[in-house]
Amino acid sequence: xxxxxxxxxxxxxxxxxxxxxxxxxxxxxxxxxxxxxxxxxxxxxxxxxxxxxxxxxxxxxxxxxxxxxxxxxxxxxxxxxxxxxxxxxxxxxxxxxxxxxxxxxxxxxxxxxxxxxxxxxxxxxxxxxxxxxxxxxxxxxxxxxxxxxxxxxxxxxxxxxxxxxxxxxxxxxxxxxxxxxxxxxxxxxxxxxxxxxxxxxxxxxxxxxxxxxxxxxxxxxxxxxxxxxxxxxxxxxxxxxxxxxxxxxxxxxxxxxxxxxxxxxxxxxxxxxxxxxxxxxxxxxxxxxxxxxxxxxxxxxxxxxxxxxxxxxxxxxxxxxxxxxxxxxxxxxxxxxxxxxxxxxxxxxxxxxxxxxxxxxxxxxxxxxxxxxxxxxxxxxxxxxxxxxxxxxxxxxxxxxxxxxxxxxxxxxxxxxxxxxxxxxxxxxxxxxxxxxxxxxxxxxxxxxxxxxxxxxxxxxxxxxxxxxxxxxxxxxxxxxxxxxxxxxxxxxxxxxxxxxxxxxxxxxxxxxxxxxxxxxxxxxxxxxxxxxxxxxxxxxxxxxxxxxxxxxxxxxxxxxx
Numbered sequence: 001x002x003x004x005x006x007x008x009x010x011x012x013x014x015x016x017x018x019x020x021x022x023x024x025x026x027x028x029x030x031x032x033x034x035x036x037x038x039x040x041x042x043x044x045x046x047x048x049x050x051x052x053x054x055x056x057x058x059x060x061x062x063x064x065x066x067x068x069x070x071x072x073x074x075x076x077x078x079x080x081x082x083x084x085x086x087x088x089x090x091x092x093x094x095x096x097x098x099x100x101x102x103x104x105x106x107x108x109x110x111x112x113x114x115x116x117x118x119x120x121x122x123x124x125x126x127x128x129x130x131x132x133x134x135x136x137x138x139x140x141x142x143x144x145x146x147x148x149x150x151x152x153x154x155x156x157x158x159x160x161x162x163x164x165x166x167x168x169x170x171x172x173x174x175x176x177x178x179x180x181x182x183x184x185x186x187x188x189x190x191x192x193x194x195x196x197x198x199x200x201x202x203x204x205x206x207x208x209x210x211x212x213x214x215x216x217x218x219x220x221x222x223x224x225x226x227x228x229x230x231x232x233x234x235x236x237x238x239x240x241x242x243x244x245x246x247x248x249x250x251x252x253x254x255x256x257x258x259x260x261x262x263x264x265x266x267x268x269x270x271x272x273x274x275x276x277x278x279x280x281x282x283x284x285x286x287x288x289x290x291x292x293x294x295x296x297x298x299x300x301x302x303x304x305x306x307x308x309x310x311x312x313x314x315x316x317x318x319x320x321x322x323x324x325x326x327x328x329x330x331x332x333x334x335x336x337x338x339x340x341x342x343x344x345x346x347x348x349x350x351x352x353x354x355x356x357x358x359x360x361x362x363x364x365x366x367x368x369x370x371x372x373x374x375x376x377x378x379x380x381x382x383x384x385x386x387x388x389x390x391x392x393x394x395x396x397x398x399x400x401x402x403x404x405x406x407x408x409x410x411x412x413x414x415x416x417x418x419x420x421x422x423x424x425x426x427x428x429x430x431x432x433x434x435x436x437x438x439x440x441x442x443x444x445x446x447x448x449x450x451x452x453x454x455x456x457x458x459x460x461x462x463x464x465x466x467x468x469x470x471x472x473x474x475x476x477x478x479x480x481x482x483x484x485x486x487x488x489x490x491x492x493x494x495x496x497x498x499x500x501x502x503x504x505x506x507x508x509x510x511x512x513x514x515x516x517x518x519x520x521x522x523x524x525x526x527x528x529x530x531x532x533x534x535x536x537x538x539x540x541x542x543x544x545x546x547x548x549x550x551x552x553x554x555x556x557x558x559x560x561x562x
Contacts, residue, residue: 001146001390001399002063003033003051004075006127006160007153008136008185010045014155023047026170030163032315033077035397039063041073046129046136048075053397055079055226055344061098068093071132072108076100077162078124078146079401081222086119099225103128113137113182114193121222121407125177127160136185142194143350143405144179144382147390149519151175163391164317164511164519174515179382198414201371207420209412213441219406220246223346230344231337232293233400234270236283238435238446238453239348239357241291243403244270245445247346248291269342273298273333275465287450296340300332302469308332310506315395316388318520319507321500322528323388325467330392338396345393349385350404352528353377354413355421355435359454360527362423362434363536371418376530378410383521384528474499493522 005027007019020042027049031038034051041048041064050063056079065074080086083099092105103126106116123145128137138160140148150160151171160177161167167174177183180194197203209215220243224230230251232244251268270293272284281297288295305328313319316327337345352358354374364370386402393400403409423432433439439451478498486501487494492514495501511517523531526540534540 001033001055001079001123001394002053002077003027003030003162003166004077004125004127004160005030005047005049005051005162005166006075006136006138006158007047008045008127008129008158008160010047010157011155012044016042016044016047019047023049026159026161026166027051029165030161032397033162033394037062039075041066041075041129043073043129043131045131045134046073048073048127048129050075053343053394053399055228055399056099057097058227060096061100062096063098063100065096065098065101065104067104067108068095071130072104073129073131074100074104074126075128076103076124076126077148078122078126078141079223079225080120080122080124081225081406082119082121100124100126107137113139113184114191117182117193118195123401123405125162133186137182138177139182139193140177140179142180142407143378143386143410145386145390145402145405147382147387148177149174150177150183151515164516165314168511168513168516172513172515174519176383176519196411196414198411199375201368201418204371204415204417206416208416208437208441212412212438215409215412216242216403217246217249219403219409220346221250222406223401223403224250226344228343229269229341230346231269231271231342233333233345233347234272234284234287234293234295235280235348236272236285236287236450236453237280237348238439238451239351239404240284241287241348241446241450242351242438242442243346243348244268244287244293245291245442246403248293267294268292269294269296269340271296271298271333271337271342271345273300273329273336275300275302283450283453286447290447290450296336298333298336300329302465304332305329305466306469306473310509311395312392313503313506314510316391317507317511318383318387319500319503319517320384320520320522321497321503322525323384324503325470327388327392329466330388331395334393334396334398337393337398342398344399344401347389347400347402348404349389349400349402350378350381350410351435351438353381353385354404354410355438356418356423357435358528359434360529360533360536360540363540364422364533365536367417367419367422369536370422373530373533374414374418374421376532378414380521380530381405471497471499474502478502478505490517492517493520496524 031051034053036054037052039050048064080099083102086102090105123141125140125146125148149164151174183190234240234244274281312328312331389400478501
């Protein structure tokens with residue numbers, strides 16, 4: 001992944017040299033995303049800046065990418081996993097081996113962008129300029145793994161950037177660019193291009209397909225597309241362990257354009273972090289030993305996490321409580337990974353949203369309600385786990401890829417009836433654990449203690465003392481008087497706890513104003529639920545911590561006899 005900055009709708013009287021300097025200064029705020037190289041393209045109507053993290057084709061894939069005739073310029077943050085298939089049969093005159101160049105090829109073939117964008121399987125946010133037509137496109141991947149913001153400066157020029165910090169103070173109307181959408185200057189409208197029948201529960205059918213395991217294995221294999229050393233994040237939970245197990249099968253081979261060759265980093269390295277005695281560190285070691293990875297378990301102290309908190313919030317651009325809690329250890333882990341020379345890691349985000357892995361899903365009243373909540377969770381993922389994993393890792397120039405969010409895997413996982421994902425009483429009298437259908441698909445791949453380990457939210461799994469310490473610190477540092485005035489200071493998404501107040505105050509230092517605050521989601525949540533799911537259980541109304549361990553009568557009891 002990389003960082004992009006674009007400025008469109010430049011006028012004939014604009015000072016291009018001055019705007020070029022300004023664009024470089026603004027993009028510098030996100031240079032951590034692309035420490036390997038910076039590229040600039042300037043034309044009469046556009047400025048493109050690209051901060052590169054070289055993962056694929058590091059020798060020739062510098063951006064902005066240009067067409068052979070010079071008419072097209074393209075700046076992309078992302079990876080296109082099916083680029084080899086898209087290249088075959090294309091009449092485009094490719095100039096590099098970059099996976100992202102297929103975007104220019106598809107555009108040049110013509111047609112409705114909403115049609116050809118749907119052919120991409122990848123994670124991306126891009127800005128494309130066609131000098132001949134004086135036309136530009138801005139688009140973001142369907143799930144929103146790659147961040148993207150946009151807004152207008154005081155002169156009405158459209159500005160686009162990978163991170164909000166590059167637009168703060170320049171665009172009064174800055175906002176999140178929505179996932180699965182494209183803006184085409186030719187029509188001047190923002191349109192959704194990603195549509196799936198499975199969004200409607202009535203369109204799902206049958207039990208989990210027999211190829212669920214194959215679908216994940218293929219997703220992992222696709223996302224191992226890299227020309228630099230890579231690794232896996234391994235918390236010891238089900239999701240990261242499954243990704244690591246699949247990666248261990250394929251890590252010794254590079255798969256490109258249908259061919260196979262031996263990778264030059266044949267040993268798979270895995271990484272975990274936690275406080276002393278954390279649940280994750282022990283479970284990760286057990287999983288790593290079973291899978292044969294070269295494992296690195298790092299310990300951090302509460303004070304190291306607390307010291308990092310202001311920088312974490314600046315990088316993740318969020319004050320959401322669960323996001324901040326989980327981002328801090330991931331930020332610290334990314335720094336250790338970077339120091340070891342690894343530039344890309346696979347991670348397990350996205351499984352809980354599709355399979356109902358959060359503990360509150362035990363309370364779902366029906367299959368339809370369960371399915372509707374999974375769709376809501378997927379739609380919001382770009383504001384939570386995708387944001388956390390991307391920005392916390394990219395703070396140190398490490399790319400996080402998420403095989404569970406591979407588009408082909410999502411179609412497999414979301415396309416069957418949610419009745420087979422729900423927890424409940426089994427014929428033998430036991431209660432099924434969350435994500436049982438996924439666990440059953442991988443029987444024999446992991447130790448039983450890992451395969452059937454119950455959900456630990458990352459901020460819990462790194463050590464329960466982390467959350468408890470944050471709450472205690474906030475109680476000490478935020479006065480009762482300050483907290484009582486919170487609604488006057490922040491009428492939008494008023495902090496409900498002193499911990500939330502602390503994060504909001506740190507956020508405001510870097511991102512003042514209502515527009516910045518509005519990019520962060522709000523609303524009441526129990527154990528990471530959406531606000532809509534609060535109606536599932538009367539006890540939710542009493543209020544509880546948003547942490548994953550906050551559901552009464554569920555945690556550590558899902559396998560108890562009924």
